[in-house]
Amino acid sequence: DAVADVHGVLRSVTFRTALWLRGIPVAKIEKGREEKKDFIRGGGREMKPLEHTVIRYCDVFRKLGFVFDDPAPAVRRAHPNPMGEKSGTWVGFAPFSAQQGKTYPEPLAREAVRLLSERHSRVFIHSGGGAEVEFAREMERVYPNVTALFGRVDMAGEIDLIANLDCVVSMDSLVMHLASLVATPVVSVWGATHPGLGFFGYGCNPRGILQADLECRPCSVFGNKPCRFGDYRCLFDVTPALIAERVSELVGK
Template structure:
């Protein structure tokens, strides 16, 4: 989800600066609600479990795109399936380009030794470079956001009226190495129970929903939204938040798309790899202590477990997170 979200600001800038270009986004149907908020583009759903499954499915996808009159391919994912689509179009004389993900640079960033680290190129800038290969120069900054959405009845029935700041907390990530310990996250939520804020807990799946439901019992201003509304309606809620607290995960990137102030917590991964939420200041990224854990970052995606580094995220204290939350909220309301 994060990979998909980071393409959106670049596509927004491309559409506005090159209105003569007709854009078709090709991705899983689950992500369609994100792009439906951009009326100038088309969306083609990829069904990898039936119509577009396997090699024949890739050829069907090629034919589907060809039927749309596609002239150029910008491969922003650069994986086997997209490489094959790229190859088929290139064989027909069509212009193609792909995003260089900087895999060698990232390998150096995560090597297991004491090191000095420096920021790599952001993924959004890498996508800008991809379109430049196709001849489209994009003047890119941090101002390309999706508009805040109007809350539908389906969402407002859960949220109620907005009478105080809304904070979203997304305490899970795909991998344990970049998930803040649940007992510490409970302390963060305890610190918000008696404040004049409304907290929405975000997650998905049965196991996450059960944990969040228990957390929601901690106070009347804590609401569990996991599995309560559709993804489309969850985007409505996220767009109306005043603050998001998230792991290095998809929810952080979704919030940033709407210009929501987004605080992220980093364990095995690090914002210097280029995956920090779009447009967010560096100080909104709370990272594990590299003095205690000098090999950090040890992974780009959080799927690499390094013995002895399991508790790296515990060096980010609940007090630090609460201080950052309150500081950012105070700035937002002018205190």
């Protein structure tokens, strides 16, 4: 009956155009590329946050005649705990991303794990495979209360675990959004990107945002541009101590 293109990339444009030429109604996402360029040029300072991507998704369906309110943020609900009975405070740590500008540097990640493991009963490291899981399993060997999650739970299990955590530390990446779906508090670390560009976890508490005040950031929408200085100072300025303190604030310790 209709096509709602919420992706807006070459393959979806080709698909929707082919069907539009056959008389099928189509609607496409407005990504606000020029707005985002202006936001980056302005460094995000004293600038109104751009429309959230979730709302941009909703607007595509509204163009096709659907009538509905913006979604309410998630609320906490009981989920099964794939890691068994919980005791004390449990914290998740997701230092990885597909882009270097959004990945917490390894020396800092090691120190963050140490601090979090000292302060909280259990720490769970969210990761992919390869070098990421090697790091997570090394931390597991060093600290008895650290658990590497890769290979132990599937996606549904990971969401269930996140729903049972007291807080998650995440970059601008998947785990932040998974936590937003189950209303788990998030400390989000922003390097090359910026929460005002519309990709902040929907409904997350802005109090959890950690970002450096540098003239050079944000430098990209997706964190995929190399650092102009070569040192990713935007990430190094968000220290492990800052992360640990913000987690303690959010969990009330």
